Amino acid sequence: DAEITQSPRHKITETGRQVTLACHQTWNHNNMFWYRQDLGHGLRLIHYSYGVQDTNKGEVSDGYSVSRSNTEDLPLTLESAASSQTSVYFCASSAFRGQGATEAFFGQGTRLTVV
């Protein structure tokens, strides 16, 4: 069965360190997204990609970067981790649909703690 997986599931890191969260999907979806989930804010879009070599900034992109070298993977990098980046991170993917209504499939999430 196709799936979307994130790793690690839990991560503790120190302020200032570079951290990379992995996301791998086997749906062969063009679209991939990274969100962070914080109490009172719901899910906020960090970065997204519409295909290989395409990346775009979302609502809360400062301090984060992504790269898309193949269809399956969209790693999220925190360049210099800060305590404000303590959160639960979700990766999602969806197929391109010109008229909307596409279902997004989510990974299980990565709980990141910056100390």
Place this chain on the structure above:
Amino acid sequence: GDSVTQMEGPVTLSEEAFLTINCTYTATGYPSLFWYVQYPGEGLQLLLKATKADDKGSNKGFEATYRKETTSFHLEKGSVQVSDSAVYFCALSTSQTGANNLFFGTGTRLTVIP
């Protein structure tokens, strides 16, 4: 810009009670509307969707109707169960850029007590 406003939680109901979670939206063009559910420790999964005005999405006893005149997509269930305890997110998707970004509400936590 596109946005979703969702009923504040948390919501606590007794088993078999009627559930309504309000959701209104602001969007340019003609968005698609979704309800996603997040069970404890899991990612989000699609509960139901509607792609045009007056469409009704339904799944697992939950329903929501796309009301363009009131820009709303309220979630309802006639008789909730303990297993429905979860966080519910309203979301919209537009294809202005052709790739269907999803915009989420803040989520409503539902707890159903026996």
